[in-house]
Amino acid sequence: PAANEFGGSIEVSGITNFIDNGGNVLVAGSPSLDDPLRNLASECGLEFDEENTNVIDHVNFDHADTGRHTRVLVPSSNIVKSPLIAGAASKKPLLYKGIGMVLDPDNSLISSIVTGSSTTYSHDASESITEYPHAVGKSTVLVAALQGFNNARVVFTGSLDMFSDEFFSSPVQRGVAGSPRFDTAANAEFVTAVSQWVFKERGVLRYSDVQHHPAGTKESPGHYTVSDNVEYSIRIEELVDGQWKPFRSDGVQLEFQCIDPYVRTPLKGNKDGVFSTTFKLPDHYGVFKFLVDFRSLGYTFLVSTSPVTVNPLTHLMYERFILCAYPYYASCFSMMVGLVIFSVVYLFHREPKSKSE
Amino acid sequence: EMASVQSLTGVVTRFWDEYSVKTPQRLQLIDCYLAYIVLTGVIQFLYCCLVGTFPFNSFLSGFISCIGSFVLAVCLRVQSNPANKDQFKGITSQRAFGDFIFAHCVLHLVAMNFLG
Numbered sequence: 401p402a403a404n405e406f407g408g409s410i411e412v413s414g415i416t417n418f419i420d421n422g423g424n425v426l427v428a429g430s431p432s433l434d435d436p437l438r439n440l441a442s443e444c445g446l447e448f449d450e451e452n453t454n455v456i457d458h459v460n461f462d463h464a465d466t467g468r469h470t471r472v473l474v475p476s477s478n479i480v481k482s483p484l485i486a487g488a489a490s491k492k493p494l495l496y497k498g499i500g501m502v503l504d505p506d507n508s509l510i511s512s513i514v515t516g517s518s519t520t521y522s523h524d525a526s527e528s529i530t531e532y533p534h535a536v537g538k539s540t541v542l543v544a545a546l547q548g549f550n551n552a553r554v555v556f557t558g559s560l561d562m563f564s565d566e567f568f569s570s571p572v573q574r575g576v577a578g579s580p581r582f583d584t585a586a587n588a589e590f591v592t593a594v595s596q597w598v599f600k601e602r603g604v605l606r607y608s609d610v611q612h613h614p615a616g617t618k619e620s621p622g623h624y625t626v627s628d629n630v631e632y633s634i635r636i637e638e639l640v641d642g643q644w645k646p647f648r649s650d651g652v653q654l655e656f657q658c659i660d661p662y663v664r665t666p667l668k669g670n671k672d673g674v675f676s677t678t679f680k681l682p683d684h685y686g687v688f689k690f691l692v693d694f695r696s697l698g699y700t701f702l703v704s705t706s707p708v709t710v711n712p713l714t715h716l717m718y719e720r721f722i723l724c725a726y727p728y729y730a731s732c733f734s735m736m737v738g739l740v741i742f743s744v745v746y747l748f749h750r751e752p753k754s755k756s757e
Numbered sequence: 758e759m760a761s762v763q764s765l766t767g768v769v770t771r772f773w774d775e776y777s778v779k780t781p782q783r784l785q786l787i788d789c790y791l792a793y794i795v796l797t798g799v800i801q802f803l804y805c806c807l808v809g810t811f812p813f814n815s816f817l818s819g820f821i822s823c824i825g826s827f828v829l830a831v832c833l834r835v836q837s838n839p840a841n842k843d844q845f846k847g848i849t850s851q852r853a854f855g856d857f858i859f860a861h862c863v864l865h866l867v868a869m870n871f872l873g
Contacts, residue, residue, distance in 0.1 A: 725812040725873075728819035731801050732868050735794070735822045739861055742790045742830075746854070751782060 412439045419444075424553045426598050428560040431499050444546050444554055445507035448499055449522045449534045455500040455542065455558065459519040462495060463573045468525040472496045472516075473574055474542065476586065480513050484603040484698030485545060487593030492586035493574075495567045496542050498559025500535040509546055511697065513555070513594065516540035543594065551700040555598040563591055603698045604639040605647060610706055612690060615678050623709040625717070626685050633676035634667070634692055634704060646673025655691040658684065667692070685712040787834040791827060798823035818871040825864040833857045 419425060429437055431452050441448050454470040465471040474494040479486050494514060500522030503510055515538050522535040535541070546554045561567055568588040573581040596602045613620045615629040624630060632654055636647040652675050656663035662682040667675035681688075687709050694702040721729070780788075801823065805816050836845050836853035845853075 722812050722815065722873075724808055725815035727801060727804050728812070728815040729872060731797050731819040732822045732865075732872055734797060735826050735868075736865055738790065738793055738797075739826065739865075742786075743854075743858065746783070746786060749783060749786060 427556045429558045430560045445504040445510045457520040482698045485597045495585040497561045501541040512541040514543040609635040631678045658688045794827045822868040
């Protein structure tokens with residue numbers, strides 16, 4: 401972290417190109433952070449605090465702290481509740497000693513994994529505070545994760561010490577009297593889980609085998625007609641321990657879009673990871689697409705589009721005799737029948753004799 | 758008002774008596790036919806008011822068929838009335854009936870086409 405510039409031919413643009421091409425990066429900072437890592441962080445949408453600042457918490461500090469309260473014991477409730485990213489939930493706190501970060505609020509791809517408590521702030525521990533600190537309270541981010549649209553993952557943390565053996569194995573207890581004591585902090589498990597997530601060993605999805613056809617047949621015609629019943633299925637798999645296993649979730653949705661989604665329906669998955677549903681096409685013709693856009697914290701983004709055309713009804717598909725027009729049909733025919741009867745009676749009619757007299 | 762109601766019923770009964778005596782039976786026959794057409798037309802129109810004009814072409818076809826038949830039957834009645842013989846010189850009652858039938862053919866042809 402303290403390097404003035406990266407060694408050899410590595411530059412910030414080189415690393416961002418690496419990320420743009422799908423590479424994953426794990427970055428650890430420290431209070432003696434210098435420009436290269438700062439530039440990399442601002443490219444990714446977060447900002448480290450100034451040099452020589454630390455994350456300070458006068459309530460949640462470890463008993464082994466030297467007095468400045470920079471050895472912060474982060475309660476387990478401040479760790480994001482996603483087993484994919486942070487591992488199994490545990491009551492153990494996290495030991496952190498380092499610099500703080502703030503996230504860009506407009507960036508929708510970056511999220512905080514570990515934040516400070518409401519008593520945390522980020523400042524130079526040796527100076528008195530004369531202006532509002534850079535990061536205060538719960539918006540002090542200790543570990544942040546970015547997942548780009550190309551599914552490249554980057555994790556930033558401000559504490560290199562979080563990865564150290566000392567932090568892995570020391571017993572921890574809050575410096576306030578009467579706090580519970582833990583034999584170890586959660587560092588070892590947390591760091592292992594985060595590294596597995598960032599280097600795409602966990603939380604990776606892929607799709608295959610997209611099929612759609614009219615309900616009841618198996619063939620996929622070249623086009624559909626308005627108000628058809630259509631069955632759609634997609635197979636989604638998840639990488640678990642190096643193997644692709646069927647994915648299980650209740651949150652996968654299908655959208656049937658023609659600029660705006662006309663139909664949005666949930667997909668039901670079976671045990672083989674095949675998600676399918678049957679629905680009725682809207683009463684609108686045009687070029688539509690089946691869109692599956694699954695975004696969930698910790699998983700890679702899954703987007704699948706299949707364009708189809710939907711034709712209007714041909715002339716022969718309308719009903720031949722309209723039920724509510726039957727009275728009009730009846731009146732037309734009754735007029736003709738009436739005419740025939742009338743003409744027959746009229747022609748064979750003879751004036752009664754008494755009238756002409 | 759008793760007097761006006763009485764006079765109304767008086768007028769109707771007087772009209773009915775004169776009509777049944779003075780009108781030739783032929784014309785009474787046409788009048789029955791006319792009443793039948795009016796009834797059909799009114800029923801159709803009420804149905805359309807209730808249900809709406811969904812297959813508008815069917816409604817128009819049925820209604821025009823009624824109206825056309827009514828008009829042609831009235832023409833036949835006018836031409837067959839012996840009291841109007843002076844106005845229709847040269848048109849025998851057979852000619853009148855022939856015109857009536859021909860016009861009806863055209864009317865029903867058009868109505869069936871428009872019925873859908």
